[in-house]
Amino acid sequence: MKIPTFFKSIFFGIPVGITIIDCFGYVARVDGISMQPALNPDRNQTDYVFLNRWAVKSYEIKRGDIISLISPKDPSQKIIKRVVGVEGDIIATLGYKKEIVRVPEGHCWIEGDHMGHSMDSNNFGPVSIGLVTAKASCIVWPPSRWQLIRSFLPDSRIPLNLMSKSFIVKRIEFEFTGNVVRNALTLGDVDNDGCNELIVGNQSGELAIFKNILLGDVDDDGMIEMVLGLTDRVVRSYRWIGNFHKSSMNITDSNSPFEPTEKLLGKFVALNKWECANQIGSITLHHSWDGKASLLIAQPGGTFMRIKCISDESINQAGLESSAQSTQSNSSGSQCENIPGSVDYQFLGISRMRNQNISTEILGDLKSSQSDSYDNSIKSSSTNKGETCKSTKGRPYAVATLDGTIMAIAVDHQVFALTKLDVTGNGSDDIVVCSWDGQTYILDQEKNSVRFHLDEPVQAFDSGYYNIRPNEPAVTCLVYVTFKNTLICKKFEPNLEKLSELFEEGRKPEEAMEIVKNMDKKTKRELVEYLLYNVKS
Amino acid sequence: MEQFRDAHYFYIPSQGNIYTMTDLKLANGSTKLLVASLKREIFCFEYQESPTGSLVPTTKEVSFTYIPNGAEIISLDAFNKSSINNEFVIGITIIKNSNDSDTLETYLNIYSEWEESEDFDIENIAQNCLNVELSFIPYKLLHTFLVTWQDENISSKEIVFILSGSDCQVHIYREHSSDHVYKEMENKDYFPEFIKTPSPVVWIDIYYTDDYTDNVLEFGLSDYATLPRLDSTSILTCCEIADIDFDGQKEILIGNSAEEIMLLKRDKERGWCLEELKKIAAPILSLRYLDISGDGVKELVVLSMKGVHVLQHDFNCLQNVLDSKIQSLTLPNITDLKL
Numbered sequence: 001m002k003i004p005t006f007f008k009s010i011f012f013g014i015p016v017g018i019t020i021i022d023c024f025g026y027v028a029r030v031d032g033i034s035m036q037p038a039l040n041p042d043r044n045q046t047d048y049v050f051l052n053r054w055a056v057k058s059y060e061i062k063r064g065d066i067i068s069l070i071s072p073k074d075p076s077q078k079i080i081k082r083v084v085g086v087e088g089d090i091i092a093t094l095g096y097k098k099e100i101v102r103v104p105e106g107h108c109w110i111e112g113d114h115m116g117h118s119m120d121s122n123n124f125g126p127v128s129i130g131l132v133t134a135k136a137s138c139i140v141w142p143p144s145r146w147q148l149i150r151s152f153l154p155d156s157r158i159p160l161n162l163m164s165k166s167f168i169v170k171r172i173e174f175e176f177t178g179n180v181v182r183n184a185l186t187l188g189d190v191d192n193d194g195c196n197e198l199i200v201g202n203q204s205g206e207l208a209i210f211k212n213i214l215l216g217d218v219d220d221d222g223m224i225e226m227v228l229g230l231t232d233r234v235v236r237s238y239r240w241i242g243n244f245h246k247s248s249m250n251i252t253d254s255n256s257p258f259e260p261t262e263k264l265l266g267k268f269v270a271l272n273k274w275e276c277a278n279q280i281g282s283i284t285l286h287h288s289w290d291g292k293a294s295l296l297i298a299q300p301g302g303t304f305m306r307i308k309c310i311s312d313e314s315i316n317q318a319g320l321e322s323s324a325q326s327t328q329s330n331s332s333g334s335q336c337e338n339i340p341g342s343v344d345y346q347f348l349g350i351s352r353m354r355n356q357n358i359s360t361e362i363l364g365d366l367k368s369s370q371s372d373s374y375d376n377s378i379k380s381s382s383t384n385k386g387e388t389c390k391s392t393k394g395r396p397y398a399v400a401t402l403d404g405t406i407m408a409i410a411v412d413h414q415v416f417a418l419t420k421l422d423v424t425g426n427g428s429d430d431i432v433v434c435s436w437d438g439q440t441y442i443l444d445q446e447k448n449s450v451r452f453h454l455d456e457p458v459q460a461f462d463s464g465y466y467n468i469r470p471n472e473p474a475v476t477c478l479v480y481v482t483f484k485n486t487l488i489c490k491k492f493e494p495n496l497e498k499l500s501e502l503f504e505e506g507r508k509p510e511e512a513m514e515i516v517k518n519m520d521k522k523t524k525r526e527l528v529e530y531l532l533y534n535v536k537s
Numbered sequence: 538m539e540q541f542r543d544a545h546y547f548y549i550p551s552q553g554n555i556y557t558m559t560d561l562k563l564a565n566g567s568t569k570l571l572v573a574s575l576k577r578e579i580f581c582f583e584y585q586e587s588p589t590g591s592l593v594p595t596t597k598e599v600s601f602t603y604i605p606n607g608a609e610i611i612s613l614d615a616f617n618k619s620s621i622n623n624e625f626v627i628g629i630t631i632i633k634n635s636n637d638s639d640t641l642e643t644y645l646n647i648y649s650e651w652e653e654s655e656d657f658d659i660e661n662i663a664q665n666c667l668n669v670e671l672s673f674i675p676y677k678l679l680h681t682f683l684v685t686w687q688d689e690n691i692s693s694k695e696i697v698f699i700l701s702g703s704d705c706q707v708h709i710y711r712e713h714s715s716d717h718v719y720k721e722m723e724n725k726d727y728f729p730e731f732i733k734t735p736s737p738v739v740w741i742d743i744y745y746t747d748d749y750t751d752n753v754l755e756f757g758l759s760d761y762a763t764l765p766r767l768d769s770t771s772i773l774t775c776c777e778i779a780d781i782d783f784d785g786q787k788e789i790l791i792g793n794s795a796e797e798i799m800l801l802k803r804d805k806e807r808g809w810c811l812e813e814l815k816k817i818a819a820p821i822l823s824l825r826y827l828d829i830s831g832d833g834v835k836e837l838v839v840l841s842m843k844g845v846h847v848l849q850h851d852f853n854c855l856q857n858v859l860d861s862k863i864q865s866l867t868l869p870n871i872t873d874l875k876l
Contacts (some may be wrong), residue, residue: 071737073602073664097597119600123600206755392871427593427837491586491590492849492855493832493852494856495856495859495860497864498856498860498863501867502866517613524833525833526833527833528832528859529834531863531866532833532855532858533783534857535833535862536784536785536865
């Protein structure tokens with residue numbers, strides 16, 4: 001019997017095809033945003049990936065691999081996720097019912113890269129590796145995205161059992177009351193004694209709400225000044241005057257409620273005042289190529305204002321004396337004088353701006369060991385919308401807008417604090433960026449980044465050097481102000497002595513007390529509820 | 538109300554409405570809060586007790602199945618079928634644009650656990666859905682006892698869902714346990730009040746008297762007071778009746794779109810009058826007065842456009858109240874004393 005060629009090819013083609021698909025792999029489209037930025041980084045473009053079945057034929061999967069698997073929630077659906085932990089690993093989960101999970105034998109812990117937008121092990125727990133169908137080995141379409149998919153695990157998601165010691169950060173917690181505003185926190189030597197202090201301004205500041213505090217030598221006279229940005233669009237500068245006059249010992253210490261070891265002998269004296277056109281995003285000190293200091297004040301929409309302070313000793317002295325004489329209310333500032341300084345506005349290219357009203361953060365005086373190459377890298381990245389970093393003939397400064405892009409790295413989290421710190425000790429400053437949800441990015445000037453996650457929402461952040469003891473070298477530290485203390489999550493505990501009076505009938509007071517003490521939680525709760533709501537007084 | 542302090546606030550990404558907050562009273566006495574938002578997210582909020590004894594507020598997004606993309610949640614209700622264990626039933630009404638035509642599809646999704654159990658796993662419940670297609674736009678969803686009588690005795694008491702709709706009717710959904718489906722039942726026999734109302738019913742609250750016998754309609758609702766409208770521009774969205782100052786008299790709390798909670802107190806001479814106004818940061822959608830921290834004292838839970846605020850009584854204040862209550866109990870009653 002003669003079989004037509006068409007059928008012949010089908011008869012042979014189908015088994016061969018099935019074998020290839022089953023043994024070697026096939027191409028699949030990636031839906032959804034759960035693996036951003038590794039897959040589907042652009043909303044309008046869908047990636048197609050080659051799923052390699054050969055690689056998982058013996059279920060040998062490694063941490064960091066991107067795999068496709070049958071959804072444990074809906075077996076008709078296949079999902080693509082990254083392997084975060086293999087059997088035996090201890091995982092710090094993100095919102096799973098248990099905070100720490102040990103991955104059981106024959107299971108793995110999978111997560112989408114796009115934290116919070118992914119249905120993964122944080123929802124349904126460890127998954128059996130029997131569900132794994134293939135490993136995604138390369139992106140095959142669109143051509144612009146041709147690449148091999150490399151195994152990669154973000155630092156913040158490394159299983160706890162593998163985490164190196166350097167990730168364990170020493171923590172010191174301070175307690176204070178009142179709300180702390182975003183930038184009202186700084187590390188610096190406020191009393192010029194060679195030892196760094198942590199300064200916290202709170203909202204109960206006597207005159208105005210401090211929006212920003214900056215410590216630095218603003219006018220090149222060798223003394224460190226404090227610059228405050230206020231919510232009424234005014235910038236003021238102050239200097240700490242040590243204990244020159246015995247009479248000025250009484251101070252209202254609203255500016256520095258937080259110096260546990262230092263005695264407050266001295267006061268702040270107002271120096272300068274500037275008014276801005278718009279709300280102040282942040283303030284930074286910047287030294288231009290000739291070593292002259294200027295203040296950079298960020299304004300909405302990625303613009304900023306530059307103020308040059310003229311270091312005129314006589315004017316400063318005059319301002320100083322007059323303010324020292326007038327009153328002791330250090331933050332009143334009514335006696336401020338406007339020292340002539342040159343003020344100019346700087347704009348970034350409007351085409352790069354995504355939002356004219358977006359708050360801007362600015363940071364100056366980045367130390368750079370190779371500012372030339374940095375300059376180039378910035379130029380290449382500046383086409384990359386939103387945010388920019390610039391170099392003015394010397395030291396670079398960084399500008400970030402709050403919609404979440406710093407340099408060329410897109411961040412999923414709303415960034416709010418931008419600080420610099422030479423974490424690595426290589427002589428050039430790294431940019432440390434913190435977002436509201438505690439994600440901290442440390443970027444160096446070659447655009448390498450490290451992510452660190454604090455598990456609490458953050459309301460203010462700074463990084464810097466902090467002296468624990470006067471004579472020891474300062475250590476690098478990141479300071480977070482969290483919301484923890486503002487949450488009053490306590491149970492009402494009734495006064496037991498009073499409660500015991502209820503049981504005194506026919507008993508000694510001690511016995512009654514004993515009854516109350518041994519009361520289990522449920523009974524106590526019901527008793528309190530009954531007393532409050534059902535007893536008429 | 539000035540003795541209320543902010544205890545916690547959690548943010549919801551898209552706003553809810555006046556029907557989207559409900560509470561789950563667990564068998565062990567603790568309470569969880571279930572809040573839905575327009576964009577299909579449903580959050581479960583509770584206070585968990587940490588080993589050190591402090592309370593940790595936790596918010597978890599629960600992914601309920603069968604809420605399709607593009608659907609919006611209208612109302613939410615939950616009850617516990619079992620009186621000693623946890624056997625929760627959660628009802629969610631959703632509205633969705635149909636794929637092919639411009640018509641709106643509405644559904645009542647009912648989630649329940651397979652069997653009653655000691656511990657409570659909301660993820661489990663969220664995966665087990667029964668679907669009822671509706672022919673009207675749903676409004677308020679609530680539950681009540683359906684009491685069947687045999688002569689003079691109550692023969693059975695079961696909980697049914699009640700749903701008011703845009704067709705000016707109030708519908709009752711009852712579980713047919715044999716074939717495990719929820720079906721609408723004819724409401725004429727059980728709830729004569731629910732036949733054809735002049736306009737869609739926006740809100741219902743149902744209270745039974747202790748022995749389930751009094752029929753309100755027999756006596757009529759003649760003794761009522763109309764409260765004066767205080768502000769003609771804001772919309773009153775919700776109210777809660779509770780004794781928040783522990784004096785044994787209930788107060789009325791009303792939330793409005795002008796970001797205020799109004800506290801109305803009954804005065805013997807003047808009747809109901811405005812006692813206090815409390816400002817909240819966003820327009821208020823829903824109010825509950827319940828014990829979510831598990832300490833016997835109830836908290837005021839406010840659902841606003843932006844999120845959920847938990848307001849707690851001031852502890853010093855509470856202790857004073859408690860002291861005076863204990864005193865009133867322990868002091869010998871003067872009328873009983875005989876000289």
